[in-house]
Amino acid sequence: MKIAVLIKQVPDSWAEKSLTKDTFLLDRDSSDKVLNDLDEYAIEQALAWQENDGAELVAICMGPESATDAIRRALSMGVDSGIHIKDDALQGSDAIATSRVLAAAIKRGGYDMVISGVESTDARMGVVPAMLSEILDWPQLTFANRVSVSGSTIEIDRVTESGITTMNAELPAVVSVVEKINEPRYPNFKGIMAAKKKTVEELSCADLGVDSVGVTNAWSAVAAATTLPPRAAGTKIVDESGSSVSALVDFLAERKVI
Amino acid sequence: MSNIVVFIDHRDNAPTQHSLEVVALGASLGEVHAVVVGNSDVANAVATHGAAHVYVYEPTSQAVTGEVAAMQDAIATAASQMVLVPSTITGKEIAGRLAIRLNAGVITDASSVDASRQATQHVFGGSTIVTSKVNTELALITVRPGSAEVMNGTSGAVQNRTATDSAKSAKISATKPAVSAGRPDLTSARVVVSGGRGLGVAEGFAMLEELADVFGGAVGASRAATDAGWIDHSFQVGQTGKTVAPQLYLACGISGAIQHRAGMQTSKTIVAINQDADAPIFDIADFAIVGDVNVVVPALTQALKARS
Ligand SMILES: Cc1cc2nc3c(=O)[nH]c(=O)nc-3n(C[C@H](O)[C@H](O)[C@H](O)COP(=O)(O)OP(=O)(O)OC[C@H]3O[C@@H](n4cnc5c(N)ncnc54)[C@H](O)[C@@H]3O)c2cc1C
Ligand SMILES: Nc1ncnc2c1ncn2[C@@H]1O[C@H](COP(=O)(O)O)[C@@H](O)[C@H]1O
Numbered sequence: 387m388k389i390a391v392l393i394k395q396v397p398d399s400w401a402e403k404s405l406t407k408d409t410f411l412l413d414r415d416s417s418d419k420v421l422n423d424l425d426e427y428a429i430e431q432a433l434a435w436q437e438n439d440g441a442e443l444v445a446i447c448m449g450p451e452s453a454t455d456a457i458r459r460a461l462s463m464g465v466d467s468g469i470h471i472k473d474d475a476l477q478g479s480d481a482i483a484t485s486r487v488l489a490a491a492i493k494r495g496g497y498d499m500v501i502s503g504v505e506s507t508d509a510r511m512g513v514v515p516a517m518l519s520e521i522l523d524w525p526q527l528t529f530a531n532r533v534s535v536s537g538s539t540i541e542i543d544r545v546t547e548s549g550i551t552t553m554n555a556e557l558p559a560v561v562s563v564v565e566k567i568n569e570p571r572y573p574n575f576k577g578i579m580a581a582k583k584k585t586v587e588e589l590s591c592a593d594l595g596v597d598s599v600g601v602t603n604a605w606s607a608v609a610a611a612t613t614l615p616p617r618a619a620g621t622k623i624v625d626e627s628g629s630s631v632s633a634l635v636d637f638l639a640e641r642k643v644i
Numbered sequence: 645m646s647n648i649v650v651f652i653d654h655r656d657n658a659p660t661q662h663s664l665e666v667v668a669l670g671a672s673l674g675e676v677h678a679v680v681v682g683n684s685d686v687a688n689a690v691a692t693h694g695a696a697h698v699y700v701y702e703p704t705s706q707a708v709t710g711e712v713a714a715m716q717d718a719i720a721t722a723a724s725q726m727v728l729v730p731s732t733i734t735g736k737e738i739a740g741r742l743a744i745r746l747n748a749g750v751i752t753d754a755s756s757v758d759a760s761r762q763a764t765q766h767v768f769g770g771s772t773i774v775t776s777k778v779n780t781e782l783a784l785i786t787v788r789p790g791s792a793e794v795m796n797g798t799s800g801a802v803q804n805r806t807a808t809d810s811a812k813s814a815k816i817s818a819t820k821p822a823v824s825a826g827r828p829d830l831t832s833a834r835v836v837v838s839g840g841r842g843l844g845v846a847e848g849f850a851m852l853e854e855l856a857d858v859f860g861g862a863v864g865a866s867r868a869a870t871d872a873g874w875i876d877h878s879f880q881v882g883q884t885g886k887t888v889a890p891q892l893y894l895a896c897g898i899s900g901a902i903q904h905r906a907g908m909q910t911s912k913t914i915v916a917i918n919q920d921a922d923a924p925i926f927d928i929a930d931f932a933i934v935g936d937v938n939v940v941v942p943a944l945t946q947a948l949k950a951r952s
Binding site (some may be wrong): 399400402403407410411423424481482485503505507510511513514515517519520521523524525526527528529533541542546547548549550551552553554559564565566585588603605606607608609610611612613614616617619620621622623624625626627628630631632634635637638641643644 | 707708714732743749750753774775777812813816817820822859876902912914915929931935944948
């Protein structure tokens, strides 16, 4: 089994994010960048198939030069090799453009499965896997908190607001996994050393045969952005054995929530 | 007047409140053609809440693409140029697939939409408001809870239609509906009572449930609480959980890490109870109580019960 693991580099979630003044794109230079937290669960799931069934894992990442760090992290966790899609034309790509580019890279690899996180913590759209499924015409088995493969059949439990849905399909398929499906490992020294020798192929839009990507072709555009004033702290009282409750009740009544 | 196609999410044989809000939003912009997959009781209900036309499709075992096929049929039938979908996991995926299939721009998690197809979104945990516009002929917009007041007492026409999808899809073999425990949905509740590591034990959530029920509200949690296994992950509020914006958010034993604040800081009123006077949650709380949750929460529940 050959598996493409999709990983994205995102601004560190501990940092305050902002938009650039003129272009309204995420200001990626203003904070540290890390591997998208939620993609680590996809990596961990893929590593289970590598260790138990000998699956070959390729991390695919579309992003600027700095995204090499995210790829290295995936390799040091144990992924076999990486593909870094890097091109100035890709700056400001929306989810549609991103999915087109990723699909082009996936098509040339002969994969049995694409696995990803459910959401990138910067864009928070959670749509790339569904879009990939549509473009590749592979079944979508997303938001899984349980996955199993037997022969060429994959089965998952999908968790959404409406409950749990068990579904199955024949490979190749697009899979995304939720946080809590497993406990992602930390790269150890051996893994970090081994990662140095692993290959990362760099691809441009021309290599992939895709054009008209990036912000100039975005089908939706930001017209304005306003930063709200930060919330101010209000009343603070110290409680002694429930002494604060009457003041709280008065406050709630004043705010008309009771 | 323009035709707006709205996707209806339903549970327990009824449309979700979130869906009905989106219908009302649509009705303020044009004539609503609502899409219900798999339930005619739901369709009849939607017709009384602002939809002029309701299209009912057969239940589907095709995961997500079954709904996509229904939406595609409705968009063509209604010759619609604006599609509104409740921003749920499945709703966003439906919009995403339609975007690819119909070459249309998509905006997710809009909090408001106007007739010029401009939408506003709260990004970065609500600290920034962005106005975006779709540039394609067809606009696909997913809408957060709270966009409009549910309408009542209208009467629309319900018709049965069929649609199946030729895209490859996973086959649904079993479903287990989420149990609501009689409480409103976390994302559309007026009041959310959330608990964190400070509760100390799983039983702490029973205490919060009792308080939530006094308000007719929902229960939420921090990641520390869901990680501890005290409550299901689906109740997590924050960057990797749900985004909520209730009238009242009550944070109990939650420190207020940036990733938690990202999911709740646009709440109208925030009340926090924490033992540590320097907890960061107090920086954004309208009312802060420095105290023990195990004392304050039961006392508050008592006081509110006595009041009503
Ligand atoms: C990428 C990423 C994504 C994340 N996503 C989320 C997310 O979606 N949601 C989320 O919540 N977190 C998220 N986190 C985790 C976040 O950083 C915090 O670790 C988490 O929110 C802490 O939860 P907590 O406030 O319950 O626990 P703690 O930070 O341990 O705080 C517990 C608080 O309880 C107080 N306390 C203790 N005992 C009592 C008592 N008896 N009475 C009153 N107060 C008491 C303490 O003073 C303390 O302030 C994420 C982290 C990362 C890195
Ligand atoms: N630029 C990218 N490169 C690689 N994978 C990505 C990229 N963008 C999104 N993904 C994958 O798609 C998932 C969902 O992302 P999103 O739809 O942006 O919230 C992420 O968890 C990643 O696994």
